[in-house]
Amino acid sequence: MRKRNIVVGLLLSLAAMVMNGQGKYLTESGQISFFSHTLIEDIRAENQEVSSVIDASTGEVAVILKMTDFQFPKKLMQEHFNENYVESEKFPKATFSGRIRNNDQVDYSTEGTYKVQVEGELTIHGISNEVEAEGTIEVSVKGISARTKFMLNPEEFGIKIPKVVRRNIAEKLEITVEMNYQAI
């Protein structure tokens, strides 16, 4: 009799797991790059150590990265970026906390590519702004991957661009996000 109780209990607990989910997906090697284009020069930097997690059941998304992980082709530029612009010693991390607005349209158990809208709070340089972007989520056997591109104005995050280099740095930076998540 008791054995049967345990079996029922286990079955229910399994059902509970299946119901909510679609669990969480994690990456610790996501890529985020930014690109600044002006007539004078193009500047690109890439961070390949971005951590992110998606909760498939709720559509919640969190992203965190270290500013010093942005790699520039010119190391001196990297030093200036960290010391003079984003002040990485004071503000070592950038975070995003938000949700997929149309999460119910994403079927995490069926292969395919889904268009999503993401909104949430982006914090860089100690300043938070509400942002939203469109992107895609691709579900495949290997896991899920997410991609998005959006524009960002560094001045909105209190990052001052001095006049002398104003013409070298674009007013809006193009941010490209590419993450390959694994289920946890």
Added chain:
Amino acid sequence: MKILRLFIILFLSGSGINLNLAGQDLESLLEDRMGESSEFTSATFKATRILNGHSIERTHEGQLDFRISHRFGRINEGAYEFFGLDQAHIHLSLEYGLKDWIMVGIGRGTFEKTVDGFTKFSLLRQSSGARNMPLSLTFISGVYVNGLRWSDPDRENYFKHRLGFANQLLIARKFSQRFSLQLTPSYLHRNFVKTEEDPNDIFALGAGSRIKLTKRISMNAEYFYLFLPEAEALSTRIFHPLSLGIDIETGGHVFQIILTNSVGMTENAFLGHTTGRWLDGDIHIGFNISRMFQLKK
């Protein structure tokens, strides 16, 4: 019995829910996974020189630094010499980062028409976080070849008599975003000196600091205390080199505007031949310009 059954069922099904929801928000989950990392301190000084002497900083791998330095004549020479600006000593050098931790340089200076070369290694880097290192430690070794014609060509002259060597340990700490300090125990050896009274070896202890005034401007000071037997006993009296300056950084350039009692810009010159005295107004205006080129991506 019924109650017990219900209890077991609820307990087990509950554990299933707990497994997934765990009640932890996503951001703190990521924070926890990231753990504590360690950060290397950057920009203890803005250039590879504090003013005359080397700082712990190196050029990064693949970076070429082209440096142009000038020291003018003495301010106390007055208006006729345009306060020293009518004369100039120069030092030109090309310096390259082989790796982030090792750089080499070659230069040519007006003082004794010297060609110089150096190698600079990083031994320790200041870091904070998981790995805490309070200091940065760099070692530099330089060789200086006097290029003047022999004062007495009839005597037997040896090439080795042209050589001088300097070794320095650079110990620095960036105390805050605004303040960095470096101590520089130094040893200079000259194979050949002017007279018997002049020492072949000079030991010195240097101290240099940087105070950041704005994001791109800092004030630097540098002093070397020379351990000399008796200054008056030398054929030419030499003084402890003291330099004050301002660093201005713009993109790939660093400008340093300097006031110093030394006309030489390399270790053999400022440790061994600083003949100016601040109190007498033997002050030279000077500048260093550093221009970085990224050769390797």
